[in-house]
Each structure stands twice: as C-alpha cells, then as structure tokens.
Amino acid sequence: MLELPGVWRRHGAAVPEVPLVMDSPHSGTSYPADYRHAAPLATLRRAEDTHVDVLFGDAPRFGATRLDALFPRSYIDVNRALDDLDPELLDGPWPEPLAPGTKTTLGIGLVSRLCGAMVPIYDRPLAVDEVRGRIDRCWRPYHTELERLIEATHARFGAVFHVNCHSMPAVGADGMALDAGRPRADFVLGDRDGTTCAEAFVGTAERFLAARGYDVRRNDPFKGVEIVRKFGRPGAGRHSLQIEINRRLYMNEDTREPNDGFARLRAALAGLVECLAGFARDRAAVTARTAP
Numbered sequence: 001m002l003e004l005p006g007v008w009r010r011h012g013a014a015v016p017e018v019p020l021v022m023d024s025p026h027s028g029t030s031y032p033a034d035y036r037h038a039a040p041l042a043t044l045r046r047a048e049d050t051h052v053d054v055l056f057g058d059a060p061r062f063g064a065t066r067l068d069a070l071f072p073r074s075y076i077d078v079n080r081a082l083d084d085l086d087p088e089l090l091d092g093p094w095p096e097p098l099a100p101g102t103k104t105t106l107g108i109g110l111v112s113r114l115c116g117a118m119v120p121i122y123d124r125p126l127a128v129d130e131v132r133g134r135i136d137r138c139w140r141p142y143h144t145e146l147e148r149l150i151e152a153t154h155a156r157f158g159a160v161f162h163v164n165c166h167s168m169p170a171v172g173a174d175g176m177a178l179d180a181g182r183p184r185a186d187f188v189l190g191d192r193d194g195t196t197c198a199e200a201f202v203g204t205a206e207r208f209l210a211a212r213g214y215d216v217r218r219n220d221p222f223k224g225v226e227i228v229r230k231f232g233r234p235g236a237g238r239h240s241l242q243i244e245i246n247r248r249l250y251m252n253e254d255t256r257e258p259n260d261g262f263a264r265l266r267a268a269l270a271g272l273v274e275c276l277a278g279f280a281r282d283r284a285a286v287t288a289r290t291a292p
C-alpha cells in the first residue's frame with residue numbers, strides 16, 4: 001500500500017499483475033480542516049460513495065491495483081473536468097474559460113454548491129485561490145497517479161482495462177437528480193453510450209452480475225463522467241467502465257452503517273473482479289499476439 005496523505009491511497013502493485021486498474025474517487029471521508037462548510041456533516045456525507053473502497057477491497061488478491069481518493073467528493077470532485085466549475089461560487093473571476101455542465105448548474109460540479117436535498121454547502125463565496133488550492137493539492141495528484149497507473153499497465157500488457165467504482169442513492173434527490181423520485185437498478189454500468197470501452201468488457205461485467213440475480217442497466221441514469229471520458233479510448237487499447245452500485249444493497253443511507261447485505265455484496269464483487277481480471281489477462285494476451 002502506498003499513500004499520499006489526505007489525497008490518495010494505492011492498494012496493489014505500482015504496475016498491476018493483470019491489466020486491470022480500479023479506482024474509487026468518491027469514497028474519501030477525510031474532511032480537510034480548511035473546508036469551512038456551513039452544511040451539517042451528516043448532510044454533506046450523502047455525497048460520499050461511502051464503503052466502495054472496502055467493497056472492492058479484494059481487488060489486489062486477483063492481481064489488480066486500486067486507487068482510492070481520501071478527501072471527500074464534495075470538497076473537490078476528481079470526476080469532473082477542471083472547467084466544469086460554477087462561477088457563482090466564487091468571490092472573483094476565474095482566470096480560465098469555464099464550461100459548467102447540467103449537473104453543475106444543479107449544484108453538483110467540480111466544487112459542489114449543494115448537498116442532500118438542495119442544502120447550500122457554504123454561507124460564503126469561495127476565494128479563487130482556495131479552489132485553486134483544492135485543484136493543486138487533490139485533483140491534480142489523483143489524476144497524475146491514475147494516469148501513471150493506466151499508462152504503466154498499458155506499457156506492460158499492450159492493453160489496460162479500468163473500472164471506475166461508485167455508488168448511488170437508491171432514489172435520486174428531488175431537484176438535484178435528473179431521475180428524481182425514480183427507483184434505480186442494483187447496478188448501472190456506464191460506458192458513455194458504448195464509447196469508453198469494448199462491448200465485450202461491459203458485456204462480461206453485465207452477464208456476471210445478472211447471473212447472480214442483480215438487476216443491471218447500462219447508461220441509465222449514469223453514463224459515466226470525466227474519468228471514463230478522459231481515460232477510455234478503446235481504439236487505443238484503453239478501456240474504461242463506470243460501475244454504480246445501489247447503496248441499498250450494502251448500507252443504511254441515513255446512518256451510513258453497513259447493512260446485512262454488505263458481506264454478500266462484497267463476495268459478489270470479489271467474484272466480479274476475479275472475472276474481469278481473467279477477461280483482461282486473456283484480451284491483453286490476444287492483443288499482444290496480434291500486434292504488428
């Protein structure tokens with residue numbers, strides 16, 4: 001295990017033993033002293049993908065390497081592009097052009113404005129330098145290590161399969177989710193409508209989970225955001241898939257404590273990692289044999 005304190009922790013080898021890299025960008029629970037939020041911590045924590053790092057804790061046993069963010073997603077979100085920032089949050093002009101997306105205008109962007117059901121996170125404007133500090137201390141080092149892992153794996157095996165791991169509330173919050181009030185599937189696999197990984201990769205994950213009785217949807221309502229968009233280039237041997245796990249399968253969403261389903265789900269996810277590790281090894285071997 002290697003750690004950049006407060007920023008990321010890596011489980012598994014610097015270059016994995018199989019061409020499978022995983023990351024959990026939203027399971028961080030170390031709230032920085034300089035956060036200075038006004039919203040209650042319990043409400044803020046609803047933005048966390050709590051326990052996703054532990055649910056995929058078996059990944060290194062199957063030769064994969066996993067990277068976890070340690071800071072909370074609501075402090076700064078590594079799954080958003082640097083220009084996906086709401087200028088309304090700031091006390092002054094941002095020095096570069098901004099392109100806030102739909103979710104950002106709903107309050108959940110690179111730096112979120114709202115949490116829970118429309119609760120303002122701050123009672124003050126954020127200083128431009130404060131946001132720049134979060135980018136430099138958290139966003140950049142996380143992306144640097146994830147990119148290094150993905151590129152080093154590709155260099156060793158000729159292909160890399162990456163799984164970007166998340167969890168979702170059982171039902172989207174009113175006013176903040178695009179599918180507010182509609183119950184969600186057990187799992188949502190996101191490949192940005194077939195553009196970030198090979199069909200066989202997402203299909204393998206889908207069949208594995210469906211065979212265990214889980215209800216699985218693709219790209220509905222989550223297609224994948226910045227991380228799979230940035231790293232998923234299947235034509236260049238870089239495959240990136242987002243997995244969203246329904247939180248009701250493993251925790252009480254009010255107390256955030258694991259529920260009775262936790263152990264069963266963790267065992268199922270260990271099986272999924274083993275299956276995807278085998279798939280990645282076999283596919284990379286074929287790629288290596290057929291390379292010119």
Ligand SMILES: [Zn+2]
Nearest residue numbers: 026049166167
């Ligand atoms: Zn997430």
